[in-house]
Amino acid sequence: MEKKKKKVKVIKIDVDKCNGCRACEVICSAFHSAPKYSGNNPARSRIRVHFDPLRNIYVPVLASHYTAAECAGRNTYIMDEKEHDECTFCGASCPSRELFKEPDSSLPLKCDMCEDDPPQEKPLCVQWCIDDALTYEEREEEVEEEVKLEELDIGLESLVDKYGLQKVVDTVARMSKKE
Amino acid sequence: MRYAETGFNLEIDLSRGSIERVETDPKLTELHFGGLGTNAKVLWDRVPPETEPFSPDNLLIFSTGLLGGTPAPGANRTIVSSFSPQTQLMAYSMMGGFFAPELKYAGYDKVIIRGHSPSLVYLWINNDRVEIRDAGYLQGKGALETTELIRQELKEPKAQVAAIGLAGEHKVYFASIEHMMRSASRLGLGAIMGGKGLKAIAVRGTKDLNIARPAEFIELCNEILKYIEWRREKPIKGVPPILATLGSPQEIAVKDENWHTTSFSWGNARQRRPDFWNEETEKKWAEIQDKSVERLISCYNCPMRCGGIIRHPELERYMMKCYSKLTYIMAAFADDLAFGFRIVGRAQEYGVDGFTTPQVMAFAVELYEAGILTDQDMPGFPSNKEERFFWLLEKIVRREGIGDILANGVYWAARQIGRGAEAYDHNTTKKHEQMVIKLGMLNPLFYLMYGTGEKLNITQIEGQIPQAPLPEDVREEFVKDWIQVPHKYEKEFKEFILKWENRGEYAFPFYPPIDVICKLVEWQETMHYIDDFTGVCAGLSSFPIKPPYHINNYPRIISAATGLDIDEAELWKIAKRNRNLVRAINIRRGLKRKDERPPEDHWKKRFPEYEAKLQDEYYKFKGWNNEGVPTKETLNQLGLDYVSEDLEQRRIL
Numbered sequence: 081m082e083k084k085k086k087k088v089k090v091i092k093i094d095v096d097k098c099n100g101c102r103a104c105e106v107i108c109s110a111f112h113s114a115p116k117y118s119g120n121n122p123a124r125s126r127i128r129v130h131f132d133p134l135r136n137i138y139v140p141v142l143a144s145h146y147t148a149a150e151c152a153g154r155n156t157y158i159m160d161e162k163e164h165d166e167c168t169f170c171g172a173s174c175p176s177r178e179l180f181k182e183p184d185s186s187l188p189l190k191c192d193m194c195e196d197d198p199p200q201e202k203p204l205c206v207q208w209c210i211d212d213a214l215t216y217e218e219r220e221e222e223v224e225e226e227v228k229l230e231e232l233d234i235g236l237e238s239l240v241d242k243y244g245l246q247k248v249v250d251t252v253a254r255m256s257k258k259e
Numbered sequence: 260m261r262y263a264e265t266g267f268n269l270e271i272d273l274s275r276g277s278i279e280r281v282e283t284d285p286k287l288t289e290l291h292f293g294g295l296g297t298n299a300k301v302l303w304d305r306v307p308p309e310t311e312p313f314s315p316d317n318l319l320i321f322s323t324g325l326l327g328g329t330p331a332p333g334a335n336r337t338i339v340s341s342f343s344p345q346t347q348l349m350a351y352s353m354m355g356g357f358f359a360p361e362l363k364y365a366g367y368d369k370v371i372i373r374g375h376s377p378s379l380v381y382l383w384i385n386n387d388r389v390e391i392r393d394a395g396y397l398q399g400k401g402a403l404e405t406t407e408l409i410r411q412e413l414k415e416p417k418a419q420v421a422a423i424g425l426a427g428e429h430k431v432y433f434a435s436i437e438h439m440m441r442s443a444s445r446l447g448l449g450a451i452m453g454g455k456g457l458k459a460i461a462v463r464g465t466k467d468l469n470i471a472r473p474a475e476f477i478e479l480c481n482e483i484l485k486y487i488e489w490r491r492e493k494p495i496k497g498v499p500p501i502l503a504t505l506g507s508p509q510e511i512a513v514k515d516e517n518w519h520t521t522s523f524s525w526g527n528a529r530q531r532r533p534d535f536w537n538e539e540t541e542k543k544w545a546e547i548q549d550k551s552v553e554r555l556i557s558c559y560n561c562p563m564r565c566g567g568i569i570r571h572p573e574l575e576r577y578m579m580k581c582y583s584k585l586t587y588i589m590a591a592f593a594d595d596l597a598f599g600f601r602i603v604g605r606a607q608e609y610g611v612d613g614f615t616t617p618q619v620m621a622f623a624v625e626l627y628e629a630g631i632l633t634d635q636d637m638p639g640f641p642s643n644k645e646e647r648f649f650w651l652l653e654k655i656v657r658r659e660g661i662g663d664i665l666a667n668g669v670y671w672a673a674r675q676i677g678r679g680a681e682a683y684d685h686n687t688t689k690k691h692e693q694m695v696i697k698l699g700m701l702n703p704l705f706y707l708m709y710g711t712g713e714k715l716n717i718t719q720i721e722g723q724i725p726q727a728p729l730p731e732d733v734r735e736e737f738v739k740d741w742i743q744v745p746h747k748y749e750k751e752f753k754e755f756i757l758k759w760e761n762r763g764e765y766a767f768p769f770y771p772p773i774d775v776i777c778k779l780v781e782w783q784e785t786m787h788y789i790d791d792f793t794g795v796c797a798g799l800s801s802f803p804i805k806p807p808y809h810i811n812n813y814p815r816i817i818s819a820a821t822g823l824d825i826d827e828a829e830l831w832k833i834a835k836r837n838r839n840l841v842r843a844i845n846i847r848r849g850l851k852r853k854d855e856r857p858p859e860d861h862w863k864k865r866f867p868e869y870e871a872k873l874q875d876e877y878y879k880f881k882g883w884n885n886e887g888v889p890t891k892e893t894l895n896q897l898g899l900d901y902v903s904e905d906l907e908q909r910r911i912l
Contacts, residue, residue: 099556138556
């Protein structure tokens with residue numbers, strides 16, 4: 081398979097440098113409001129600081145993927161004698177919590193690295209974190225180019241795996257007759 | 260649509276248990292902006308001057324500032340206003356943190372509380388749902404403990420909580436309202452809250468806040484951040500390290516405490532110790548500080564890291580900021596920094612003002628040493644300096660024994676104790692404890708600030724000019740990029756910095772000329788007023804030298820955020836309107852010219868005739884009559900006709 085260069089965007093999070101000011105939440109929600117910067121609301125931010133001063137826990141977490149189901153099991157981490165709650169390090173928008181969902185519609189939120197035209201030099205949360213808890217890196221990685229399947233292909237492929245090609249073809253034919 | 264503000268207040272009556280969401284008049288925003296300005300307007304309109312501070316008719320207002328919760332860096336202050344049990348005048352205190360922004364996101368600019376709950380309650384504001392809830396189980400709990408318990412009860416770890424401790428419940432006249440190390444601590448607002456039977460307010464908000472001209476506004480915010488970064492590389496030259504940086508100030512980050520420990524007085528504002536700070540102390544204190552401070556932390560949307568998470572082996576973790584690190588140590592003559600970290604943790608849980616409390620305790624120790632208070636008054640009073648302070652703290656916050664008298668502050672306690680105790684009340688102005696500075700030569704700027712300041716706290720009036728003449732070799736550089744100076748006074752202020760000396764013709768008290776003194780005082784005080792209606796922290800604006808927010812960029816920032824197009828002249832005018840309204844409120848409550856004096860021993864060298872002239876000229880400059888009352892002309896020019904009419908009816912004008 082052919083090799084291809086891919087740009088990987090990374091926000092590095094140094095939890096020891098986080099001061100808990102939540103400027104990242106402020107500017108993220110402002111940038112993503114429409115028109116841009118017309119409003120702000122940390123509850124809409126795609127980065128949230130997990131924040132527990134009395135246990136000295138400050139962990140900025142970026143919104144990642146949406147998932148329809150919550151995890152089967154849960155993990156807790158103990159670091160420097162501090163026990164972190166379940167889900168502290170997870171960026172998923174999932175049914176187990178309100179985090180990373182629009183507060184009014186519950187639609188999932190996901191970090192897009194502040195895609196903009198013209199492009200931003202760095203994601204806004206990094207720009208506004210002048211204490212450098214958040215820093216930005218771009219690197220190139222060589223990846224094997226894979227043929228990307230369309231969503232429908234993926235779905236059909238799994239049906240074929242399960243029922244066999246003939247059965248799927250028959251079913252589709254029968255359904256098209258009915259219509 | 261309303262921009263930067265929500266346009267709604269919450270009106271709570273604790274006697275009737277009623278909750279109302281009230282739309283506010285946009286015209287009032289135009290006239291007073293938010294925060295302190297509209298707080299003063301509400302207090303003028305709704306609290307008659309004869310109202311006792313503990314009366315159910317007194318109001319307690321928690322307000323956001325006009326820019327609070329917007330992306331403007333450091334716009335996070337909660338401005339709490341009421342009337343003080345200690346001074347009987349308007350009480351005036353602010354706190355940083357996360358409370359005000361959360362209140363904006365919940366959809367409110369202010370919470371206005373009247374009445375008096377028959378049992379201890381707390382208020383839970385969750386967007387549109389607002390409840391008065393039972394706080395019986397929180398009685399006697401510490402402020403941080405209360406915060407944790409409420410979050411657990413509500414299952415809402417993101418709720419922001421402002422709470423009182425034991426001192427507020429017992430109506431200690433210097434009880435504070437605490438919010439995660441930040442506190443509205445001056446003038447007994449915690450006592451007013453306790454008197455109303457309100458243990459805490461918890462708030463959670465997930466709504467949007469709108470900006471009128473987004474692109475322009477965010478550009479200005481970016482400039483503020485860039486300037487903060489730039490200033491990190493460029494501390495002010497020729498001033499002590501603690502004054503060279505931005506922030507409010509950087510007590511937890513900076514370890515060089517030479518300036519505070521040697522310039523300020525120890526004990527009951529008595530004794531300076533110019534030799535205290537030496538290499539050995541510096542090393543020992545730095546070790547303790549490194550061991551005690553786990554992390555430097557900030558308030559909402561501010562990179563300044565003025566606070567720290569404190570770990571002390573005897574205490575639960577807590578947060579500390581600013582100068583209380585030193586106030587207890589110096590008042591107790593305790594030379595150990597660890598004592599500071601130990602007692603502040605306790606005092607904050609009880610919810611007392613870190614500024615007044617140590618002074619009250621040092622005053623009590625002096626009275627004991629002088630035999631005015633005896634073992635009969637203070638049975639079991641320890642002999643160790645540090646233990647004495649802990650002993651007094653426990654008595655005061657419970658109003659137990661002598662603590663019941665001391666809980667009224669130095670002025671009232673001195674008069675209740677009698678037997679010559681009045682002579683030991685030497686550091687109060689308008690019945691309120693002042694900065695523990697005892698100096699040689701009269702400082703004419705501070706003279707006016709101490710005397711006429713309505714906020715009764717010099718750190719809430721001064722800022723922006725160095726505390727002493729700059730070394731000659733840095734003056735030119737200082738004035739070269741001094742962009743913060745108002746254009747109308749630029750020439751005079753720069754000349755003052757260039758010429759100002761410690762001795763001779765260009766030294767205090769007769770330099771600068773009185774008209775320049777008046778302008779310098781007015782400028783610095785005005786910047787604090789602007790911060791208090793915008794909700795921007797003084798640590799990024801009115802308090803440090805060369806701050807990112809100043810009179811020349813504020814109009815653009817406020818205009819872009821709110822859509823109200825104001826220029827510099829209009830901003831001065833609004834600040835002046837609010838300044839005069841606050842003054843009128845206090846005049847109506849009996850404030851007199853004779854009250855407007857700094858502590859008698861604040862400076863060794865005093866000049867009674869010159870001081871009287873300073874006061875005369877400053878009153879004139881402000882448009883006040885010789886009694887310090889704003890003239891009819893001044894008030895009417897500011898659109899405060901209803902104020903001048905009221906003062907005339909009362910025969911004050």
